[in-house]
Amino acid sequence: MRRRRFLALGSGLAASTLLAGCTGDTSTDATATTPAGTTSTKPEGVYVQSFEERMAMQGTTTVGDYTVALMFTVPHTFWTLTNTERSKTAKTSENAIHLMAVVWDDETGTVLPDAGVSVELERAEFLAQEVMYPMLSQPMGFHYGGNFGLAGDGTYTANVSIGGITARTTGAFDGRFESAETAEMTVEFTEETRARVGSTPIEQAGEPGALAPRTTSYLKSIASAPEDLPGTVRGTAAIDDAYLVVTGLASAERVGRPEDAYLAVSARTRYNSYELSGMALDATLERDGETVYEGALARTLSPDLGYHYGAAVPSVEAGSELTLSVRTPPQVARHEGYETAFLDTASVTLAL
Structure with a gap:
């Protein structure tokens, strides 16, 4: 790691x-x-x-x-x-x-x-x-x-x-x-x-970038822009071209914990912002030198947050530090252009 x-x-x-x-x-x-x-x-x-x-x-x-x-x-x-x-x-x-x-x-x-x-x-x-x-x-x-x-x-x-x-x-x-x-x-x-x-x-084959989403009659798994996510967006981190957008909601009522806050991480691809599913993602939330949450973020599907990784936590406050650790990369097959991305089991720390 x-x-x-x-x-x-x-x-x-x-x-x-x-x-x-x-x-x-x-x-x-x-x-x-x-x-x-x-x-x-x-x-x-x-x-x-x-x-x-x-x-x-x-x-x-x-x-x-x-x-x-x-x-x-x-x-x-x-x-x-x-x-x-x-x-x-x-x-x-x-x-x-x-x-x-x-x-x-x-x-x-x-x-x-x-x-x-x-x-x-x-x-x-x-x-x-x-x-x-x-x-x-x-x-x-x-x-x-x-x-x-x-x-x-x-x-x-x-x-x-x-x-x-x-x-x-x-x-x-x-x-x-x-x-x-x-x-x-x-x-x-x-x-x-x-x-x-x-x-x-494609003439640009092999260069950094991606083909744009095609116009189709079926729907695509494009994650919401950070400004359109509910709650307060606290930042975005990147691990191996997977972008992790962190948002905090005042209540975790959606998972039966209304007294707690809800920490959500929306994982998406670089460039096209396609949702990344099937990941095992852990979080450690620290405030004033103390750990207030440590554990897995559950794979979750919600109408407002889309596919994301979330957990009930005591609070999501500015000044805290959040460490996200990819324990297992997204368990999805990849067409060409994605096969060398989203494979890292690294950790990243954000100042919220």
Whole structure:
């Protein structure tokens, strides 16, 4: 573990220049389906991926508490994470598509991570069943995805299963997203849909930065700007291109502790401010040389704070020191451009 000390960082750090130009999810450009490449340059942290892609939307449906969008593009190489161990999943000649799903709450427009999504593709004698990895992509943000082989052209029945949210829920989300649901959808793999997808190279590949979020019909997991968070924002720290925005609320009533304050940390990516889920984050809060809180921050989903890490604490006051320690990096798979970022198990101390 590495330990570093910082003063609180201004919110302007997250407003670095982005590269625009990703096409939307309804492109009909007649371009041959080309597997997405990878850059040979692998700088540390977030870097511009080597390609931009086009996707073929397959539809949107609502089942129970969940709204699901399904789409596909060309097969990708991606990297999964187990604790701190990163593993490469290379695309192969057997892969026909990279299938993706985004799940959100239609009432609040909140994208739902930690939902345990899997998919079953079926057509005639063909059946493929796979867990869809929680993933981060520069144009898409958080989604569930994986590479799939298919049995040629045709219409496939896609049963998208959602296991339910594992994060703690508060406020209007309390008691929701607990049930398992299955959305029946279709995947059209035809000459027409294949003409919509493909990838083209990016000249700035390998440079620090990221492709901008694409304009889409589905929602993206973009964290609220610091000034839009509830409570009093006390500062922002950075660990390995993960930006940690700290806010304090006067009451922890949302977790059944109205006599205490609530400490919340909104973790997001550099550049696009996509929410970072699946992290194990610890906090030590000190005031006047005494420790007033030491322990884990729970993964939590709230309508006003979005996906965050939080705990009830005696108070969150100016003049205190807060040390945040990443015990486990975000347990999400990464598309190219993110695979060398958000891996550090360091600590950072802020003066609140």
